[in-house]
Amino acid sequence: MSEIVDVVAAVIIIWKEVSVYKTESGLCSAFLANVGTQSDATINFNGHSYHLPAWSVSILPDCKNVVLNTAKINSVTTISRFMHQTLKNDVTSSEAFQSGWSWFNEPVGISNNNAFMKVGLVEQINTTADKSDYLWYSLSTEIQGDEPFLQDGSQTVLHVESLGHALHAFVNGKLAGSGKGNNGNAKVSIEVPVTLTPGKNTIDLLSLTVGLQNYGAFFDKQGAGITGPVKLEGLKNGSTVDISSAKWTYQTGLKGEELGLPSGTSSGWVSQSTLPKNQPLIWYKTHFDAPAGNNPVAIDFTGMGKGEAWVNGQSIGRYWPSYMAPNSGCTNSCNYRGSYGSNKCLKNCGKPSQKLYHVPRSWLQSSGNTLVLFEEMGGDPTQISFATRQTESLCSHVSESHPVPIDMWSSDQKTGRKSGPTLSLECPFPKQVISSIKFASFGTPHGTCGSFSHGKCSSTKALSIVQKACIGSKSCSIGISIDTFGDPCVGQSIVPKHQGAHFNNQRTCLKGGSIDWSRVQYTQAKE
Template identity: 45%
Template sequence: VMFNNMHYNLPPWSISILPDCRNVVFNTAKVGVQTLKMEMLPSNAELLSWETYSEDLSSLDDSSTFTSFGLLEQINVTRDASDYLWYKTSVDIGSSESFLRGGEWPTLIVQSTGHALHVFINGQLSGSAFGTRENRRFTFTGKVNLQAGRNTIALLSVAVGLPNVGGHFETWNTGILGPVALHGLDQGKWDLSWAKWTYQVGLKGEIMNVVSPDSISSADWMQGSLIAQKQQPLTWHKVYFNAPDGDEPLALDMGSMGKGQVWINGQSIGRYWTAYATGNCGDCSYSGTFRPPKCQLGCGQPTQRWYHVPRSWLKPTQNLLVLFEELGGDPTRISLVKRSVTGVCADVAEYHPMIKNWHIESYGKAEEFRRPKVHLRCGPGQSISSIKFASFGTPLGTCGSFQQGACHASTSYSILEKKCIRRQRCSVTISNSNFGQDPCPNVLKRLTVEAVCSPTTSEAIQPNWRR
């Protein structure tokens, strides 16, 4: 691009900073900081002897219910004391209804303003529906198995937090505002929107505070095999575990679960929802205008799988893990993992913008031009055990899949191994003299490195940060 009668190289989707309107000191596409290669590795914490407590769907807690004619807005009722609000009513079905004699089941239609809805007919899950980030409003439409006599319709409306972005979000409604109607009866449409509804804020497990170590015994927990319960909706699960060794960050692998919340020793680590990302994760091209669908990652994978567990919340032994699962899942496959650094990558050009060089030019100091460096650093208790890739020239690819380009200095590996092996951190100056000679004159070169980090052996680490 041309700016102030000078030509500048501005990579796509990037911003350059010129403090004096002349010298580039930083470009967002040329960040020289190393990239960490992370892996979630098993810990020695065993999550065994799971116990379960299922919400009683046949009735609500009479001590915490109230009735009203018509449908009420959720947040005005719950006051954010719980994500959950029960809407419950009953309908009487005559024995002469046609669908009871081999006809098609009636259809229940429920319109909700978000965020999720679970429909129960006579204590059995009939179906669920969910809103989206773009549109919180949705409609549940499903066949319902009604019987002759009195039938209970219980709707569990679920909020996923409070609105916090968008125009006038404080005025947005949440919950079931209707209409709610039965279709397919002999009388035609039966509108239940202004029927008598019974409301209960929260779940029975919340009311009993089963997530707290002090009141965990208030529920009737069931021990034994989870095979029969793993797809049971609205179920609480608990297990005790000991804190794993080491000081690496910890996370729960929740990939086997559906939707719910998790608590560690009575403290919430947040909601989980194993939704799967859609989109096209093909080759990434930075050409053209930026659009959200460009350069996507993780298509077909859970939008979030691991949930951070602060080590400061853990005791040496007998830590209580409680989770509430709305949809059904297999808690026996949950594991506590360590987030470990297994490698580091760096990719820096030989004329990488540096603010120190701008100070030299701006203030006229007679200092030598500072050449950029590649800095590598493994995690605590680790050292660089090998150099997986090194190339001073025109390498290609990204961290984990680097390849040599048309230009490559043959001394790249030996220089990096000499400077970095068996050290926790090291630095290498990017210059032709440092690699013996210029491997390709008149070509802008870069130094690209991928190093492997391993637990430090008994051999002392040699400091080399300023070489």
């Protein structure tokens, strides 16, 4: 039978909060919080003094010992980069895709046997029933020969309103314009000038989703697709015709999906010396060899517009490198303190929202792999390439005031001894060992992970101690204390605590200490 937990106290002082919980048997837990965003704080609780960095919470499961502070996480930062890798002898990674391409032109408009007709516009999600991202809306309309725009060469404007997430408008088989929603509002509204001809004109609207909302209030009622109005503006006497309530023809999915093109094994592919590029609604297929080694693999879709990709019949997701991030809003540094918002700590402004897409190694064979693309907007598939993610170094920053790492709690309970702050390092992949330690500092290092430098106080023994403990091993751990590294401030005056954003809870010289592993290199262990 569970015990009743009582909130014994919830004390709030200026920028400080203390919440204590006790059970009937006397078990006690406490949460100490510093809700200030500028200054560190000290809280006296249960006869002990606890230091809390700004905007942090300390957890005391026994109302005595701190096991976690949210600003002092024992973690290791991996510094890696993507290396574009040669796939074939004497061929660069991008050139490896340039030979052996074949393609299939996706028909514009209705081409499948599952088409149906209905008066008015339909909602997309309920219509497609998650069978496809795509839904065609097709309509034929008659244009009389006396329309003014036919006489003076002017154009009519096609106006389309959609619940999202994106759409492409084709008139008489040619792409007239496209539109997309954004992160805050999925709705799409386009107004594009179109050229109509006397007699029958076909309007084909391809509506598409890029994933379905699965949280939030009434998310199941959000809807998608073209719900109108759809209008032709600038007709005779400046009139506007609302064609939303006309009899539309609908088709769920694409012809290529019906033919099974994503598998790469179906017929219908075309191979000629000239590869169509920058053309909307086209499928591409090629074969490739897997990049050498065991590092994670990604495809760089630079040069493509928007679509989906399959490797050996498995979808690696929708790609959209032409969707650019806003040019403003990014910062060179990131301060975790303060309330979180979606615009906080932004990076890569003005760049593609994503261009690298992971391909699991388990999906790849050493050779003879198949890549299939469906490109909606137009792109150049010969520009895509493979890249492998290579871990170059690790970085970690731990001070004497950090709690004991979580994975050491059980060993402390078994031995009855209390461990201190510990910095641990481990190679990320099997058969790797630490080959070198380029920088280590115990004292008051400056900077951020990957770019630390020695401060006024720095132990002269730190680098050699870390090198001796770690080089040649897959992992190593070192206790952070003056007993291990010696006094880093010999001959220096006491340095006060620094509150700046570039310093992660820097302590006084006699109490402060941190190790920067910002330049740890790896080598492959011998079999």
